[in-house]
Amino acid sequence: MRDFDEQTITNAVQTSFAGTPDARLRQIMSSLVAHMHGFIREVEPSFEEFQAATKFLTATGQISNQRRQEFILLADVLGVSMLIDAINHRMPDGATETTVLGPFHVADAPLCANGADISAGVAGELLFVDGSVVDPQGTPLAGAAIDVWQSDAEGFYDVQRPERSLSALRARLCSDAAGRFWFRSIVPAAYPIPDDGPVGAMLRATNRHPWRPAHVHFMISAPGYQMLVTHVFVAGDQYLESDAVFGVKTSLIADFVAMPPGALPDGSESAQPWRQLSYQFGLKPAST
Amino acid sequence: MRDFDEQTITNAVQTSFAGTPDARLRQIMSSLVAHMHGFIREVEPSFEEFQAATKFLTATGQISNQRRQEFILLADVLGVSMLIDAINHRMPDGATETTVLGPFHVADAPLCANGADISAGVAGELLFVDGSVVDPQGTPLAGAAIDVWQSDAEGFYDVQRPERSLSALRARLCSDAAGRFWFRSIVPAAYPIPDDGPVGAMLRATNRHPWRPAHVHFMISAPGYQMLVTHVFVAGDQYLESDAVFGVKTSLIADFVAMPPGALPDGSESAQPWRQLSYQFGLKPAST
Numbered sequence: 191m192r193d194f195d196e197q198t199i200t201n202a203v204q205t206s207f208a209g210t211p212d213a214r215l216r217q218i219m220s221s222l223v224a225h226m227h228g229f230i231r232e233v234e235p236s237f238e239e240f241q242a243a244t245k246f247l248t249a250t251g252q253i254s255n256q257r258r259q260e261f262i263l264l265a266d267v268l269g270v271s272m273l274i275d276a277i278n279h280r281m282p283d284g285a286t287e288t289t290v291l292g293p294f295h296v297a298d299a300p301l302c303a304n305g306a307d308i309s310a311g312v313a314g315e316l317l318f319v320d321g322s323v324v325d326p327q328g329t330p331l332a333g334a335a336i337d338v339w340q341s342d343a344e345g346f347y348d349v350q351r352p353e354r355s356l357s358a359l360r361a362r363l364c365s366d367a368a369g370r371f372w373f374r375s376i377v378p379a380a381y382p383i384p385d386d387g388p389v390g391a392m393l394r395a396t397n398r399h400p401w402r403p404a405h406v407h408f409m410i411s412a413p414g415y416q417m418l419v420t421h422v423f424v425a426g427d428q429y430l431e432s433d434a435v436f437g438v439k440t441s442l443i444a445d446f447v448a449m450p451p452g453a454l455p456d457g458s459e460s461a462q463p464w465r466q467l468s469y470q471f472g473l474k475p476a477s478t
Numbered sequence: 479m480r481d482f483d484e485q486t487i488t489n490a491v492q493t494s495f496a497g498t499p500d501a502r503l504r505q506i507m508s509s510l511v512a513h514m515h516g517f518i519r520e521v522e523p524s525f526e527e528f529q530a531a532t533k534f535l536t537a538t539g540q541i542s543n544q545r546r547q548e549f550i551l552l553a554d555v556l557g558v559s560m561l562i563d564a565i566n567h568r569m570p571d572g573a574t575e576t577t578v579l580g581p582f583h584v585a586d587a588p589l590c591a592n593g594a595d596i597s598a599g600v601a602g603e604l605l606f607v608d609g610s611v612v613d614p615q616g617t618p619l620a621g622a623a624i625d626v627w628q629s630d631a632e633g634f635y636d637v638q639r640p641e642r643s644l645s646a647l648r649a650r651l652c653s654d655a656a657g658r659f660w661f662r663s664i665v666p667a668a669y670p671i672p673d674d675g676p677v678g679a680m681l682r683a684t685n686r687h688p689w690r691p692a693h694v695h696f697m698i699s700a701p702g703y704q705m706l707v708t709h710v711f712v713a714g715d716q717y718l719e720s721d722a723v724f725g726v727k728t729s730l731i732a733d734f735v736a737m738p739p740g741a742l743p744d745g746s747e748s749a750q751p752w753r754q755l756s757y758q759f760g761l762k763p764a765s766t
Contacts, residue, residue: 193728194557196564202724203557209685218521219684225517227561232509234565239506244549251539261532269491273515276484277522396507397497436490440481 200227246388253387259293263389266290266435267398279416284326285474289421289437292407294347295339299360305456307374310358314343314376316464317446318454321372323365323410323471330369331473334412337362338373341404345381365412372456377446377465378404380429393434400434403427405442408471415473422469444469488515537676547581551677554578554723555686567704572614573762577709577725580695582635583627587648593744595662598646602631602664604752605734606742609660611653611698611759618657619761622700625650626661629692633669653700660744665734665753666692668717681722688722691715693730696759703761710757732757 194202203223210216235243250260265271271290279288302308323334339360341347348358359378363371382400385393393400405421423430423443430438446465454460482490491511498504523531538548553559559578567576590596611622627648629635636646647666651659670688673681681688693709711718711731718726734753742748 193726194724196561199557199561199564199724206686206720206724207684210683211685212683215683218523218527221517221520223556225513225520226556226558228516229509229513230558230561230565232513233506235506235562237562237566240553240559240562244547244553247535247549248539248542248547251536251542254536254539259532259536261535265528265532268511268514269487270514270518271528273484273487273518274523274525274528276487277518278525395498395500395503396495397499398494432494436482436487436494438481 196231200224203227246392249388258384258387260387260389262293263383263387264392266383267389267393269436272436281474282326284324284328285472286418286420287439287441288419289439289442290435291409291419294341294349295337295407295409296349296360299337299339299362300357302361302363302373304363304366304370304372305374306361306363308338308359308361309374309376310348310355312342312354312358312376316460316462317375317377318456318464318466319373319375319406320455320466320468321365321370321408321471322469323369323371323412323473325415326472326474328472330365330367331412331415332365332367332369334365334369334371334410334473335362336365336371337409338375338406340375340378340406341381343376343379345379345404374454375406378406378424380404380427383434398434399429399432401429402433402435403429403438405437406467410471410473412473414476416476418471418473420471422467484519488512491515534676534680541675546672546675548675548677550581551671551675552680554671555677555681557724560724567762569762570614572612572616573760574706574708575727575729576707577727577730578723579697579707582629582637583625583695583697584637584648587625587627587650588645590649590651590661592651592654592658592660593662594649594651596626596647596649597662597664598643600630600642600646600664604748604750605663605665606744606752606754607661607663607694608743608754608756609653609658609696609759610757611657611659611700611761613703614760614762616760618653618655619700619703620653620655620657622653622657622659622698622703622761623650624653624659625697626663626694628663628666628694629669631664631667633667633692662742663694666694666712668692668715671722686722687717687720689717690721690723691717691726693725694755698759698761700761702764704764706759706761708759710755 204220207219254260275290323331348354365371380401380403385400404424404427409419411417425443425445446467449464492508495507542548563578611619636642653659668689668691673688692712692715697707699705713731713733734755737752
């Protein structure tokens with residue numbers, strides 16, 4: 191194994207991994223080497239570019255900590271996270287499309303009854319969410335567990351607001367006998383991904399903005415069905431066509447319908463204009 | 479730019495980089511996205527594998543510091559460093575093949591006259607190096623600057639020996655009117671690359687060893703010629719076929735010829751057996 195040239199070195203390196211005991215790891219290393227060498231042969235990096243790349247990757251590792259994962263952010267802005275999500279969620283007709291979990295989910299959000307106000311007093315335009323959970327044939331699923339979380343009217347999650355409890359704008363609910371769930375909240379806002387690190391520098395160097403269009407996150411599970419992790423995006427948002435992390439799918443954009451002051455669907459009253467989101471979530475059976 | 483699927487997301491991400499002002503950066507990002515997505519489509523990573531990859535990369539960044547660059551080590555064991563070296567050094571006939579600089583070069587090594595003993599008293603088998611520097615037509619190059627550095631008989635460089643000065647087994651010399659240079663040293667030993675970090679863990683998981691065959695480093699420059707950075711490997715070393723960083727080329731393997739006690743080429747005497755390395759280095763004109 192020597193005297194390889196620019197072409198044959200790839201096979202030499204792949205061969206060095208031939209003794210990997212785990213067949214899956216062997217496959218991954220062999221494929222990684224082929225694609226990485228292909229990239230290098232295509233761009234022919236100079237030593238200065240190679241050095242810049244290692245410096246970038248080192249900084250990406252060093253800024254990461256318990257609360258920040260810059261390599262996942264890098265995967266997000268390169269479309270890698272959504273590609274992996276797509277590969278792992280090939281959905282049948284009738285099942286809602288998926289998105290990545292994102293960094294702002296928190297386990298053990300408050301358990302709320304349907305109709306609850308999950309805003310915890312955070313200011314914003316009143317939003318009434320009216321959801322339903324069904325199987326791919328449209329049959330309602332009772333007793334589904336719904337986990338919901340979202341940004342506030344300025345684009346921040348509670349975990350980004352040190353002064354706020356970790357129960358603002360997030361909740362766990364349960365669908366009723368008709369598969370329905372409903373709650374009050376506020377309209378979320380668009381927000382930038384963290385852009386004070388290497389990934390932010392990369393976005394600036396490439397004239398890309400760090401914004402994500404406004405959305406509400408949902409994670410929905412029911413016995414016998416795959417867990418659904420998705421976003422519902424606010425129709426009309428200026429960043430729908432350029433989400434920094436490539437998360438938008440047309441089927442996940444919904445009208446957050448502007449309503450005049452008056453009665454809400456649950457019979458309560460609003461003295462201010464409010465908005466309504468109605469969305470049906472389709473779960474995929476676990477066996478398919 | 480939404481509603482991309484597993485295939486079309488690649489073009490969507492490439493398009494997001496279309497506004498990159500620097501044309502070279504634009505090319506690199508577009509190629510990177512294509513090859514990275516191709517890798518992901520080929521191996522179809524699970525979320526657990528994706529998480530393991532980000533954890534590995536983060537650890538690789540976090541163990542790096544002023545004295546240790548684990549991403550370069552990673553590039554080394556994946557053959558990436560030698561591929562980039564090959565791309566940047568397409569050599570004409572008559573020019574010596576190149577290798578990577580490696581992490582153990584130190585600027586400002588001691589200036590030595592030809593015939594000097596560069597071992598600084600470090601124990602080992604006496605080695606007499608007898609080199610020459612020529613152009614691709616074989617014409618001797620006088621006044622070439624030669625920088626040489628090597629491991630000791632246990633495989634360590636002086637920089638890895640805190641108790642030792644930074645002038646053991648390294649030197650700068652100059653070729654004479656006939657293009658020749660010569661010095662005394664000791665025979666270098668094979669050594670493992672640093673394997674106490676993520677790269678070492680990867681080598682163990684893939685049943686690869688961390689060893690490099692014994693070698694002496696040379697960096698040679700002369701006005702009007704490209705700087706040559708190379709290794710000369712000890713023929714017969716057990717790791718020549720499996721260098722952990724893919725640095726071996728047949729043209730760079732030389733006999734370190736075993737000699738009986740007696741006269742050395744410079745007229746001095748050795749009471750012990752000694753070894754002789756004779757090697758001719760060909761420089762590439764700067765303009766080609």
